Amino acid sequence: xxxxxxxxxxxxxxxxxxxxxxxxxxxxxxxxxxxxxxxxxxxxxxxxxxxxxxxxxxxxxxxxxxxxxxxxxxxxxxxxxxxxxxxxxxxxxxxxxxxxxxxxxxxxxxxxxxxxxxxxxxxxxxxxxxxxxxxxxxxxxxxxxxxxxxxxxxxxxxxxxxxxxxxxxxxxxx
Numbered sequence: 001x002x003x004x005x006x007x008x009x010x011x012x013x014x015x016x017x018x019x020x021x022x023x024x025x026x027x028x029x030x031x032x033x034x035x036x037x038x039x040x041x042x043x044x045x046x047x048x049x050x051x052x053x054x055x056x057x058x059x060x061x062x063x064x065x066x067x068x069x070x071x072x073x074x075x076x077x078x079x080x081x082x083x084x085x086x087x088x089x090x091x092x093x094x095x096x097x098x099x100x101x102x103x104x105x106x107x108x109x110x111x112x113x114x115x116x117x118x119x120x121x122x123x124x125x126x127x128x129x130x131x132x133x134x135x136x137x138x139x140x141x142x143x144x145x146x147x148x149x150x151x152x153x154x155x156x157x158x159x160x161x162x163x164x165x166x167x168x169x170x171x172x173x174x
Contacts, residue, residue, distance in 0.1 A: 001064040004127050006149045008012035013084065016047040027064050035068055035106065036075060043082025054085075054111040078123055079112050080140040083153065085147055094153070104172055119162040139166050 007030055013019050026057065030036060046053035065075040085108050109116060117123035117140040125136050141163060143153025 004038075005034060006034040006038045006040065006136075007034055008040045008042065010042045011044045011082075012038055012041065012057065013044055013047040014052065015053040015061070019047070023060065027060075027067075030064065035070060037071060037073075038125060038136070039075060039077035041077060041079045043080060043144075044084040045079060045081065046085055046136065049085060049108065050087050050135075051107050051111070054108055058111055073127075077115065078117050078124060078138050078140070079115050081108050081116075081142050082146060083144040085144070086142075118142075119159060119166045122166055139163065 009030075010027065012023065012026075014023075030039070037120055039061070045057045060087055061077050061079075068075045117138045119141060122140075123138040125138060127134050127136060141155060141159060145154050146154045146156060
């Protein structure tokens with residue numbers, strides 16, 4: 001039976017000092033050692049919400065997935081934003097102009113569209129060869145969207161209920 005590998009990476013912080021060297025080491029390790037079938041990227045993809053950093057991160061993730069050899073199908077990746085993807089560093093919610101927060105959320109969502117699973121739109125991903133096919137459900141829960149401080153996540157009771165429902169609907173996945 002073939003194995004499946006899922007890489008969970010986080011806190012990439014594109015735009016931070018020293019991030020380039022860290023990214024090079026990480027991508028080399030993923031390409032040469034891990035060779036994942038799926039990559040899940042959770043939180044703090046950029047160091048502060050700026051379009052050019054979102055675009056750089058997406059381009060780098062696309063290139064990484066295209067460069068992983070020896071897989072029966074192209075490597076896919078999905079993202080879930082973190083507080084650095086939604087808020088400028090060190091900023092309290094109440095001090096942010098509402099339109100700036102909404103623009104950062106919109107820009108992230110636009111650039112990574114199709115790669116952001118949610119509670120209402122999970123990603124059901126088929127992995128592995130035909131004789132050993134697995135379907136994995138990936139849910140995203142953005143705890144920074146409703147936070148009152150940039151570095152503090154919040155999940156409402158409504159979102160918890162949606163999480164329960166999304167998991168209950170996953171009987172068809174492996």
